[in-house]
Amino acid sequence: MNGPLHGIRVIELAGLGALPYGSLRLADMGADIIRIERLTDVPNEPVTRPRSSWDRGRRSIGVDLKHPDGVATVLQLAAQADVFLESFRPGVVERLGLGPDVLLARNERVVYGRLTGWGQTGPLALTAGHSLNYESITGVIRAIGPVGGPPVPLLQIIGDFAGGGLSLAYGVVCALLEVQRTGKGQVVDAAMVDGATALLGPFYGMAESGMHTDQLGSNLFDGGAPFYNVYETADAKYVSVAPIEPHFYALLIDKMGLANEDLPQQYDRGRWPELRARFTEVFLTKTRDEWCALLEGTDACFAPVLTFTEARSYPHNVARQSFVDDSTEIAVAPRLSRTPGDPRRPSPAYPGADTDTVLREAGFTSDTIEHLRDQGAIR
Secondary structure (H helix, E strand, O other): OOOOOOOOEEEEEOOOOHHHHHHHHHHHOOOEEEEEEEHHHOOOOOOOOOOOHHHOOEEEEEEOOOOHHHHHHHHHHHOOOOEEEEOOOOOHHHHHOOOHHHHHHHOOOOEEEEEEOOOOOOOOOOOOOOHHHHHHHOOOHHHOOOOOOOOOOOOOHHHHHHHHHHHHHHHHHHHHHHHHHHOOOOEEEEEHHHHHHHHOHHHHHHHHHOOOOOOOOOOOOOOOOOOOEEEEOOOOOEEEEOOOOHHHHHHHHHHOOOOOOOOOOOOOHHHHHHHHHHHHHHHOOOOHHHHHHHHOOOOOOEEEEOOHHHHHHOHHHHHOOOEHHHOOOEOOOOOOOOOOOOOOOOOOOOOOOOHHHHHHHOOOOHHHHHHHHHOOOEO
């Protein structure tokens, strides 16, 4: 067992997307994650499944949260836990009898993490939504897109995973640190809209100062700047350039063979379309590999645009061991020098696979476990 969170026990009420991503971040750093699965997801005839990197570092038990004995079982586990995580709509866990007031009364040191899209309060708190919706009302989607085109949906990174799961994990670790000083836990209200807004803090500042406008594709970081952009190459692949600083930009211009041309000044926004058109022409004259041979390893702020498959074998990623054992398994990040996390920790063989083991560790006798199973409270 490796990682700075070794010895921290986390109870996770099974959820989708952002919640397991947040608990994965804790698991990668050594926390013992116990996932409470709904019985409808636990097979009657268990069949071992391949290891899942998405579920790594956690164990799984099957509990009926609508059965009073099932709720009592979870309460007993939570009384011994450091963290409790849930991602239901506001009020649901309270109706189950597992709300923060109940758990903190039994275990004053527990950190109670709540992850939702809209937050625990507000006009939209009880409505359904997904990452794209949370990204929409924070302004991030409206800020990305081509000139004259519509905003572009992102992968779920900003709303679900960074704004939600990663913010939850950060809040939990902060609260755990505070427990060491005071001996008291607290509630972490992690909302994807809040997390996404926090990530956009620098851009709200730039918008207020006039450095970033509402016009799509006309700003420094949204594809408006020709020197912070993506270009197609002769073999229908893509490269990226981002020399914001004048001395790096001058190097790019020289490497592209444009040093002797009468180009617009780098930050003459009115002539950016003209400069972008010239860059487009030049990048189409060589293949992606040819541009890599010319620009990689220089201070021109250059990189090829890779697919997921290509990224796994890219030399820098290989040297950094970004993928474990040349597989799709992603390494733990960030990297700690003395107590690094472990990406090889196992995942549940199937939902509910660890029910008996976890309950015995928590002090349940074999007779009690059999009684709970006979009553349908666990599987």
